[in-house]
Amino acid sequence: MDEPSKALSEELGEFVASSAAVFTCGGAIPAIRTKAGRRSSTGSAGSNSTPSSDGATAPPVSLRWESEDGTGSNIHFPLREQERGALDRLAGDGQPASFGHRGKSVLDPTYRSATAMDSSRFDTSLCPYRLGIIDRVTQVLLPNAAGVEPGNVESGSVVAELYKLNIYQGPSDLFKAHVDTPRSETQFGSLVVCLPCPHAGGQLIVKHAGQEVEYDWSTPEQAPAALQWAAFYSDCEHEVRTVTNGHRVTLTYNLFYKPWAQDETRNLGHSPAPVYIERLPLYARVRQALENPEFMSDGGLLGIYCSHAYAYPTSVRVRILDDDDENAVTESFRRHLPTTLKGTDMALFAVFKQLGLKVTVKPIISDIDEIYEPENDLDREPCMGEIPGMIVITSLGGNDGDDARDILKEFGDRVSGVNWITGPRWKDLAMFHLTYGNEPGVNAVYAYPALMVDIPSAAERAKANAKVA
Ligand SMILES: O=C(O)CCC(=O)C(=O)O
Ligand SMILES: [Fe+2]
Structure with a gap:
């Protein structure tokens, strides 16, 4: 590539890589202490000091569960008088929380020390939909699910599935x-709701691409009660800092994307995306580059590695290597990306689409020598596939005897001549994501795809512009 185009590409790449992205959101809803509406047992009853995302209050949360011996118990949050014993019983009836490490369920209190109860063992009155939490999460984390420009991506809704009490x-x-272990390729996020119960410490830290957000839900004994929550893309690394005092009680939900049937979308006459694509800073920058005849003057493929990881079904791995049934795989990959693209990835996709360019989302393997077999002397061109082949080569293993060349053959073609403006991020994936999950078994694993954009030549771009003007 010539020098001016290279400089422009580098500048664009830096901008893309640095753009602040949304990867988490959270809020608090004041909790009513009793049915009579008393908000706090201290003098602050009725005060509005607790921030609320929509001004609503949350009714007390009730929870019923069955002990091993079959006795039923119940408890409320905020705790009613005399319910301290019930809280100890609830903790006693849970199980020491394990986590997934290299595909196995591990108990290691230095890594995770908590009590967990599976959702099959309890019922709760808490409904994140009624409280408006799911609407918030949809708006912020999956804005395009609720309606986009026709023809670009499909529409759908968010389904929150109760997972555990911790x-x-x-x-x-x-x-x-x-990093939470994805249940399927439609899982895009996790939701944590912290029930009102006095405690200190236990900050939830959520990280993505060098950024970090802290949710401090510490609640002193006398503080007004609130339901506090946070949602994040499920490929984001997160941790719960040490709880120094009291009980931090959370309900966790897996967030799934559920596409609507085609005609359902049509009947509803869905509204346009709530994001004004032309007003994204990214739009102006990309447009500027395209208008510059020195930028990729002969046209070609522009490649941008996605900033987030996406879940792919692991059954694919077996299928690809065992019976070549590629269609089902390609289909599932196509169906949910690009709709489930997250944050900046979706912004970029939308920007290129809006500018009339052809964009596709492709799984990519780069530097296969390093990730799979260091002694292999394959050239270092990235390899692009229709099939999420990265799964084969992650720390899950791949089948014994699979050679890097077999994987490449199954995966797709080497691509050359791509103008990559951001670097690959597979290191994060291979080194970390599959090492520490919140579950051992996996139905899906994460992989980093890339956006591939067809850039017309400068002459064609000028012609198209002249037509529009
Ligand atoms: O309780 C929390 O804040 C989050 C727990 C968590 O990260 C998990 O269960 O995977
Ligand atoms: Fe987690």
Whole structure:
């Protein structure tokens, strides 16, 4: 590539890589202490000091569960008088929380020390939909699910599936950095709702691409009660810092994207995306580059590695290597990306689309020598596939005897001449994501795809512009 185009590409790449992205959101809803509406047992009843995302209050949360011996119990949050015993019983009926490490369920209190109860063992009155939490999460984390420009991506809704109750107790419970294990390729996020119960410490830290957001839900004994929550893309690394005192009680939900049937979308006459694509700073920058005749003057493929990881079904791995049934795989990959693209990835996709360019989302393997077999002397061109082949080569293993060349053959073609403006991020994936999960078994794993954009030549771009003007 000539020098001016290279400089322009580098500048664009830096901008893309640095753009602040949304990867988490959270809020608090004041909790009513009794049915009579008393908000706090202290003098602050009725005060509005607790921030609320929509001004609503949350009714007390009730929870019913069955002990091993079949006795039923119930408890409320905020705790009613005399319910301290019930809280100890609830913690006693849970199980020491394990986590997934290299495909196995591991108990290691230095890494995760908490009590967990599976959703099959309890019922709760808490409904994140009624409280407006799911609407918030959809708006912020999956804005395009609720309606986009026709023809670009499909529409759908968010389904929150209750997963576990977790109790972190002072003085030492914690959960160190991990990434939640995806249940399927439609899982895009996790939601944590912290029930009103006095505790200190236990900050939830969520990280993505060098940025970090802290949710501090510490609640002193006398503080007004609130339901506090946070949602994040499920490929984001997160941790729960040490709870130094009291009980930090959370309900966790897996967030799935559920596409609407085609005609359902049509009947609803869905509204346009709530994001004004032309007003994204990214739009102006990309447009500027395209208008510059020195930028990729002969046209070609522009490649941008996605900033987030996406879940792919692991069954694919077996299928690809065992019976070549590629269609099902390609289909599932196509169906949910690009709709489930996250944050900046979706912004970029939308910007290129809006500018009338052809964009596709492709799984990519780069530097296969390093990730798979260091002694292999394959050239270092990235390899692009229709099939999420990265799964084969992650720390899950791949089948014995699979050679890097077999994988490449199954995966797709080497691509050359791509103008890559951001670097690959597979290192994060291979080194970390599959090492510490919140579950051992996996139905899906994460992989980093790339956006591939067809850039017309400068002459064609000028012609198209002249037509528009
Ligand atoms: O309780 C929390 O804040 C989050 C727990 C968590 O990260 C998990 O269960 O995977
Ligand atoms: Fe987690």
